[in-house]
Amino acid sequence: MLQVLLCGALFDAVDGSVKKNMAVLIDENRIAAIEPQASFVMPEDARVVDLGKHFVMPGLIDAHVHLAFCGTPALSEMTQPVEFVAAKALKNAKDNLMGGFTTVRDEGYVSAQGCQNIRDAINAGIAQGSRIFTSGLVITQTAGHLEPSYTQERFGFQSFKPVNVANCPDEVVAAARFMLKMGADQIKIMVTGGVLSKGTNVGEQNMSNEEIRAAVAVGKMHGRVVSAHAHGTEGIKAAAREGVTVIEHCTTIDDEGIDLMVKNGVSLVPTFTVLKVLAEKGAANGVSADAVGKSAALAPKHMENVKKAYDAGVRIVFGTDTGTPLGYHGMQHGEFALMVQAGISVQDALLSSTRYAAELLQWQNSIGTIEKNKLADIVAIEGDPFVAIQDMEKVAFIMKDGHIYKQNI
Numbered sequence: 080m081l082q083v084l085l086c087g088a089l090f091d092a093v094d095g096s097v098k099k100n101m102a103v104l105i106d107e108n109r110i111a112a113i114e115p116q117a118s119f120v121m122p123e124d125a126r127v128v129d130l131g132k133h134f135v136m137p138g139l140i141d142a143h144v145h146l147a148f149c150g151t152p153a154l155s156e157m158t159q160p161v162e163f164v165a166a167k168a169l170k171n172a173k174d175n176l177m178g179g180f181t182t183v184r185d186e187g188y189v190s191a192q193g194c195q196n197i198r199d200a201i202n203a204g205i206a207q208g209s210r211i212f213t214s215g216l217v218i219t220q221t222a223g224h225l226e227p228s229y230t231q232e233r234f235g236f237q238s239f240k241p242v243n244v245a246n247c248p249d250e251v252v253a254a255a256r257f258m259l260k261m262g263a264d265q266i267k268i269m270v271t272g273g274v275l276s277k278g279t280n281v282g283e284q285n286m287s288n289e290e291i292r293a294a295v296a297v298g299k300m301h302g303r304v305v306s307a308h309a310h311g312t313e314g315i316k317a318a319a320r321e322g323v324t325v326i327e328h329c330t331t332i333d334d335e336g337i338d339l340m341v342k343n344g345v346s347l348v349p350t351f352t353v354l355k356v357l358a359e360k361g362a363a364n365g366v367s368a369d370a371v372g373k374s375a376a377l378a379p380k381h382m383e384n385v386k387k388a389y390d391a392g393v394r395i396v397f398g399t400d401t402g403t404p405l406g407y408h409g410m411q412h413g414e415f416a417l418m419v420q421a422g423i424s425v426q427d428a429l430l431s432s433t434r435y436a437a438e439l440l441q442w443q444n445s446i447g448t449i450e451k452n453k454l455a456d457i458v459a460i461e462g463d464p465f466v467a468i469q470d471m472e473k474v475a476f477i478m479k480d481g482h483i484y485k486q487n488i
């Protein structure tokens with residue numbers, strides 16, 4: 080089937096410009112042509128969607144979500160059977176899609192293979208949801224962020240196994256290779272403590288330089304993304320020095336860390352939403368005092384530090400940590416406003432959730448821009464984000480793979 084989108088304003092994520100009165104021709108699930116409406120020859124049998132009053136752009140990509148979790152303060156999914164969690168994750172994938180996030184990167188799931196199965200079920204058309212790029216289980220260390228027995232002993236979680244525990248470079252290699260064997264798209268490592276693991280110190284480097292190097296070596300051999308969770312300054316620098324692909328949060332980065340990220344081409348996914356929401360609303364909503372305290376201490380400096388990295392030329396990629404307490408799938412558009420508030424341009428905020436994110440996932444040949452032969456993942460916003468960034472939450476039209484999921488125009 081042929082479809083034509085008549086676009087009043089079209090965000091060109093190739094160069095960041097906005098083009099007026101364009102026509103986008105879609106043949107089945109692929110983009111076939113992009114032309115000015117004035118010279119476009121309308122095919123006779125095409126279905127036409129008039130987006131003349133809308134801001135059309137590539138499908139949004141959230142490069143940091145947790146599909147297993149639903150935003151509950153206690154992260155109750157940690158102790159629930161994996162099959163039950165899978166049902167929730169499938170719903171979360173649908174909710175992301177219906178928010179305009181046609182692709183999400185899952186940054187850590189509750190079982191080794193569950194998220195890949197959900198990814199594959201959606202790709203096979205068995206279920207509806209965002210495209211999913213997976214980590215499988217995260218790799219941490221004894222007494223590290225989300226390490227099961229440590230958490231269990233201290234906080235009473237039962238059957239909590241969302242991690243691979245590795246305590247030397249060889250074990251990191253084994254864990255990373257195991258996750259690739261399980262079909263994960265990338266390798267996720269926990270380099271420092273975390274906000275949500277009571278008792279871990281967010282400032283501490285918990286994964287050794289040698290262990291990080293081992294993960295990076297496996298990633299390089301297999302041509303895979305290595306994603307490093309890091310809040311603390313030393314951990315951020317270690318991850319950047321060893322050449323991970325991307326650092327998540329990057330909360331307390333200093334000038335030396337910024338230089339290392341620029342030099343090694345390391346991307347940064349800030350996830351402003353999670354720290355801000357936990358700091359402001361956590362206490363009233365039953366989130367642990369430990370997590371609220373850590374977030375409140377980190378949030379203000381976080382924005383300043385990310386802005387410095389941005390000004391120095393570090394590639395910023397859109398990510399929200401949705402699924403963690405009070406972060407709800409399909410409702411994470413507030414991150415755009417937080418990015419702009421931090422000093423990131425609207426153009427870069429939009430690129431960060433389209434082309435930049437696609438490039439991070441190494442999926443730039445199929446998604447991230449509206450170009451000929453790419454998959455037809457396209458959304459339309461009511462309003463204009465260049466005038467009011469808050470308009471990003473008004474997603475009125477959603478197409479994924481050439482299929483229209485929402486047409487509220």
Ligand SMILES: [Zn+2]
Pocket residue numbers: 143144145186400
């Ligand atoms: Zn996360």
